[in-house]
Amino acid sequence: MTTQYGSQYGQGYGSYSGTGFHDEERGPRRHRLPAGLRAPFEARSWKELAYVLLSLPISITLFCWAVTMVSLGAGLLVTFLGIPVLAGALAGCRGFGALERVRARGLLGLEVGEPEPLVLKGRGPLAWTGAVLKSGASWRALLYAGLQFPWAVFSFVVAMVLWPMGWSLLTYPLWYWIFPMWAGQSGIQLYGDEHHQIFLDNPFEITATALAGLVITLATPWILRALTTVDRVLVHGLLGPSQLSARVVELESDRGVVVDTAAADLRRIERDLHDGAQARLVALAMDLGLAKEKLTEDPQAAARMVDEAHGEVKTALQELRDLARGIHPAVLTDRGLDAALSSVASRCTVPVQVDVDLAERPAAAIEGIAYFTVCELLQNISKHSRAGSASVDVWRVEDRLMLQVMDDGVGGADVSAGSGLAGLAERLDAVDGILVVDSPAGGPTRVTAELPWRR
The missing domain is CATH 1.20.5 (Single alpha-helices involved in coiled-coils or other helix-helix interfaces)
Known part of the structure; x- marks a missing residue:
């Protein structure tokens, strides 16, 4: 019974992996298998495994470089030589950081921008040394060297335990015969002392071993994905541009x-x-x-x-x-958005209902941007929408000014088409605003704008 089970399981599994999986890669059947069953065979899982395995030698090299050079530089600070040695240590960490960004891009699919460049105030070695020591990216790369090493060791151990264990236990029905034939025992020894020994040698135990291997094999890719998520956070947070420089x-x-x-x-x-x-x-x-x-x-x-x-x-x-x-209309300055938008709506070619619910007025600049945003949207309705009616709603949510312009026209408005909406979106983005367009073909069209309040 044991031999039959192992043979059937192995044949069924091999049949799928030999035909079904590769057919899915080539044809429309690619995603018919659930993600949990596909994971051990996907290229992403093997790339993440390769990333974890490469992390150990790279992290050891980087950690040794950082500890050695920083210790040497700190010891030489009593002399002038300590400063350039520290700068060289940080520069080396920046170089390793560039390598790590490339590796994360190739194996994890993580796109991380270059950190802020060195700001050289002058020429020569002294200017370069000062720029390296003042750069926040240099010190973040050094911090990465210290944090990534213990995590790489942990990830490597987990991967090297789970991945081989899962596959070896899963395929145990195919190779357990090696033990009675060549090892002089009936199977894998689970426990043993002078009086009692337990071997995985009967059909039930062999089946349970294979099922345990199947569970480990299916779970390992997701465990690796969780481990590499931490690597993604480290690379993105410490080796990429800082939030300040990005801002x-x-x-x-x-x-x-x-x-x-x-x-x-x-x-x-x-x-x-x-x-x-x-x-x-x-x-x-x-x-x-x-x-x-x-x-x-x-x-x-x-x-x-x-x-x-x-x-x-x-x-x-x-x-x-x-x-x-x-x-800048005088009515906006004198009476605010409610009166100004009502005046604009009265000149629109379609009936427009205006509802402004504001207890106080926002900053003058924001108020002006909101006014001209509604003006341009109403012009678009007049020219392109073929609508029978429209509405303008203005309200406040915490520290944001919200605008919504709707019409029952033909729809089809698209910001990405390079129209006036694209320019309007850029203008709002310049003041930390957002423009969202919902305009399916056939209508209706709903354009929502969000602006900072900024009193």
Whole structure:
């Protein structure tokens, strides 16, 4: 019975691994097997095993380098030589950090950016030494050398115990015959003393051993995944860019967006003035000059020209008012978002319901961004949505100002399509805002914006 069970189990398992698994890799049957059963065969599990196995020699080398060089540098601090030795120790740790980022990218699929570069204030060895010692990335790499070594030893021991044990116990029905034939005993000795010995040699024990091996084999990839999760945290937290430097990069990018947006707005204002009010005022000046010349010769014609000039003045004033409203509307400054958005909604081509629930006003800059965000969204509704109605809701959640513009139009709006929504999302991102667009084909469209309150 034992031999039959082992043969059937081995054949069934081999049949799957020899055909079914590889067929799944090539065809649409890839994910028919549950993830728990696929894990021992997936490339990810073997890559994580390789990462754990490589971690031990690398961590030993890195730890020895760090301890030796830092101890030597600390001992030589009584002389000038200790400072460059410490700098060399930190530079070596940074080099190992670059290797670890590459290894994590290749075997764990972890993308970690480069840490902040050295800030050299001058040239020569002294400037380089000072930059290395002042760099936070250097000291984080040294901390990684100290923390990763004991964890690598622990992970290596766990992996080398569980992985071979699981496969050897799982395949025990296939090779247990070696013991009675070559070892002079009936099976694996589980316990033994002078009076009593226990061997795994009957069908039930062999089956139980194989089932225990199956459990260990299926569980080991997930244990390795948990172990390498700690490695991911260490690499990302200690060998990548710091949160401060990442924030600086983000702020520099946002500042570029703000500068570009301000420059574009200035060009728009200049163009509107040049092509609109300025051109109209130039024509008005010419008309008034002609009217002055005709005043004595043909008073009636001069009166008609003055009357036409008066109409041109009214038009120019209206254009200037519209331009000023586009820069910053007076109603927003005087009465806040509720009145300003109601005024914008009244000019929309579709009926718009406005609901502003704010107990107090946010910062003026945030209020202006919220106003122009709603203006642009309502313009999109007028031009593209073919909607029958729309709504604008404004409210506050803790320290965030929330905007939501909805319409019952045709939908299909997409931020990634490079439309005006993409520029609007960049403007909001520049002030730590968020733009979320939910616009399935056929509608409705819901655009939600979130801005900091910033009183």
